[in-house]
Amino acid sequence: MESVMDWQVFLNDDGSGRTYLQWMLEAWRWTLAVAGCSWVVAMVVGALMGTLRTLPNSPWAVRFANAWVELFRNIPLLVQIFIWYFVVPKIFPAMQQVPGFALVVMSLGFFTSARIAEQVRAGIQALPKGQRYAGMAMGFSTAQTYRYVILPMAFRIIFPPLTSESMNLLKNSSVAFAVSISELTMFAMQAQEETSRGIEIYLGVTVLYAASAFAVNRVMAFVEKRMQIPGFIVAGGTGGGH
């Protein structure tokens, strides 16, 4: 192994007029973009599928959503990315126009949606039955009951696991390197190759990943605090008994 650390490597030109530091920050933006867009997909689809799984009197909706969860949960993310990237455009030529970034967002978003749907279902089922009856007693339709009574409470209950899923999503975005999205992991592998300064490069990237995950954690914790209903969350969830 060569001498100790050489942090100057980040100031070197990468051959295209930008420094490795600039390249790394660009890659960081890609990581955040992939993770951010996938997060939106995952939350929307996950909330929808999780809700469908708890619908009364709609066995086919329940079956469909259950199948969705099993399908996207039981195939490795890397394989799912390859399927979206290589197989889907081959079967549906129209998909060839879709940029790679969008395909990765779909794979990561749907993969995570299965896990979020599982949390949402658990959250809804953890609510006392009376909540649903209360909605009915008010004369709400099923949709209204979910919109005004069940979902606002369920989402507050499942906030802590949603926080860890969000952090997982950010970390999982690293798999996008496999289809040449120029995000942090891709940068780390290429810059390591070019500079032979793997330790410095990997340390830089690792710190950015850890910092991003921590930021996600803090933002979610802040939202969780703001969303809290006094007297409700303590009973429902995280803190443990007194």
Added chain:
Amino acid sequence: MGGLDLSFFSWEIISKFVQKGFLFSIELTAVATVGGILLGTVLALMRLSGVKLLMWPATIYVNVMRSIPLVMVILWFFLLVPSSFYSYLPDGANYRSEYSAAITFIAFEAAYFSEIMRAGIQSIPRGQVHAGQAVGMTYAQNMKLVILPQAFRNMLPVLLTQTIILFQDTSLVYAIGAYDLLKGFTTAGKLYGRPEEAYLLAAVVYFALCFGLSYIVKKLQLKIAIIR
């Protein structure tokens, strides 16, 4: 329609390319599960020991591992383990990626298993600890004979679920080119000019295995829940 043609995938091709990778994926999962649970239990005990000198390193280790993407950890270990190390292992020169993957997965999964074991140990009522102390057991005896067997049993479904996730994660050795199940399929696919079909078949195999295993875990969970 582009159209897929799965017909070329014969048993001969499977046994030639996929079997080797499949065996490695299973081996890696087994090694990482056993090693990860052992190391993870040690880490959990360290964190719960109350001795600061043991508690802090274990806590830092677990939290650092859990905040880095697995792919990065795989790359880290591949970079950091000196190549001379592999020369001591059987056929180490040819299987550097595979050995490196095994070390990585033990080290990485230990962090996750340790959190499961910590929850398991904490789920045992304090009375059990006192009971062990009352009959004169040492700390080690108490852990080995009273606490850990119960913790392990309570956490068995969670440990198995983690193992299924682990099995899926082994596909990430793609980053260092180890020859696993996915690599077996992609190699065959490239060689015969059918990469798309190969990815599809890989997905089917992973799905069948993981779906089947999680079904078994679900059944087991019900069984354990009734006994408790």
